[in-house]
Amino acid sequence: MNTRSPYQSAAFDSVLDLAPFRHAVGEAVVSLDVRAADPETFRGALRGQAAGDVHVLTIAASAHSVHRTESLIRTASQHYFKFTLLEAGTGMIVQDGRESALTAGDMTFYDTDRPYSLLYGDDSRLSVVMFPKDLLSLPADQLGRLTATRLGADSAVGSLVRPYLASLSERVRDLDPHTARRLSRTAVEMVATLVEEGMGSLTAPSGHDGLRRRVLDYIDEHLSSPDLSPPSIAAAHYISVRHLHGLFNDQGTTVSTVIRNRRLERCYDELIDPSSADRSVTSIALANGFVDAAHFSRTFRAHYGLPPSGIRPRRA
Structure with a gap:
């Protein structure tokens, strides 16, 4: 180089x-x-x-x-x-x-x-x-x-x-x-x-690794549903809620944290997308599984340091 x-x-x-x-x-x-x-x-x-x-x-x-x-x-x-x-x-x-x-x-x-x-x-x-x-x-x-x-x-x-x-x-x-x-x-x-x-080069993936990836794919596919939760995810994969939590405890996180952060990421992507400029902050939050606009705004600010409106592109 x-x-x-x-x-x-x-x-x-x-x-x-x-x-x-x-x-x-x-x-x-x-x-x-x-x-x-x-x-x-x-x-x-x-x-x-x-x-x-x-x-x-x-x-x-x-x-x-x-x-x-x-x-x-x-x-x-x-x-x-x-x-x-x-x-x-x-x-x-x-x-x-x-x-x-x-x-x-x-x-x-x-x-x-x-x-x-x-x-x-x-x-x-x-x-x-x-x-x-x-x-x-x-x-x-x-x-x-x-x-x-x-x-x-x-x-x-x-x-x-x-x-x-x-x-x-x-x-x-x-x-x-x-x-x-x-x-x-x-x-x-x-x-x-x-x-x-x-x-x-370290080791072959374990059964837990494959299950965790399937769970993450499921979460991404169902983020828009307000009913997405540890019990619903566990039921969809025929495992106990305790087993589900164990998959993510090994990663130093929780199922609920993963769901929240991925929803926030998706909302962030849509909020800064010029093609979504005509959509309200509330409609974007609800479309991505949040059920309360005020709670969404508080959670977004705590995560990114700015309110949702603070990252939206300015209109010409």
């Missing part, structure tokens, strides 16, 4: 000293302890966009390290996976007792709910996509064995993910919200495919 100057071509708003860079990174992704061997000469910049709850950005910086500590994790309210493409420079990732050296073109995957460190010994440039953990419907125990490893180094899938993520992270802020959302979700799907490829 060809390397380039870390600040080349991303149209960064400004190049920052250490303290403002630390603050900007914390605002854009999650709170991190950013350190530099020489704080006086450190320079860094970032550019990106949040498309709903998927964050895509480019980061360029001189030699530094970032650390996600236990104390920072305890204050977190959102639970994310992060996927990074190192476009230029060299580095190392450490998580879950593993460490992997990274060079330009390498990709890696890590969990913001557990401590990690990223160390860059020279000028570096990264493309990053960060997304809620429940968007990656893969077995948690196997995902935990892939953190801090190099993914897709020589695979066909990896060769497709690299240019897509690099291009998206550089241009995402120039896109309208609807397009940015769709392309960012595509990036998550591509990352999921790459991670799933990595899991294939």
Whole structure:
């Protein structure tokens, strides 16, 4: 992969000293302890966009390290996976007792709910996509064995993910919200495919994995029904409600949380879609299984930090 100057071509708003860079990174992704061997000469910049709850950005910086500590994790309210493409420079990732050296073109995957460190010994440039953990419907125990490893180094899938993520992270802020959302979700799907490829070398999928995927497909197909619930899902799959809850407890989530978040995602997609501009917020909420407009608005604001009306495209 060809390397380039870390600040080349991303149209960064400004190049920052250490303290403002630390603050900007914390605002854009999650709170991190950013350190530099020489704080006086450190320079860094970032550019990106949040498309709903998927964050895509480019980061360029001189030699530094970032650390996600236990104390920072305890204050977190959102639970994310992060996927990074190192476009230029060299580095190392450490998580879950593993460490992997990274060079330009390498990709890696890590969990913001557990401590990690990223160390860059020279000028570096990264493309990053960060997304809620429940968007990656893969077995948690196997995902935990892939953190801090190099993914897709020589695979066909990896060769497709690299240019897509690099291009998206550089241009995402120039896109309208609807397009940015769709392309960012595509990036998550591509990352999921790459991670799933990595899991294939670990173990064959279990019966629980197959059942969980069937349940998720069922949820997606029935999101519009206000009657969708753990009992109705369990009955449709001829299992007990307790068994159903166990499938998702293994993932660190609940059935109700998955239903709520997928409904919110679908509503978000429709709210920013220009073709839905003539539909009211209430009609979109009801069409996606919410039964109370006020409750929907409170839930949406709690999840995205904005009211539903706040993300709608302005009419010309």
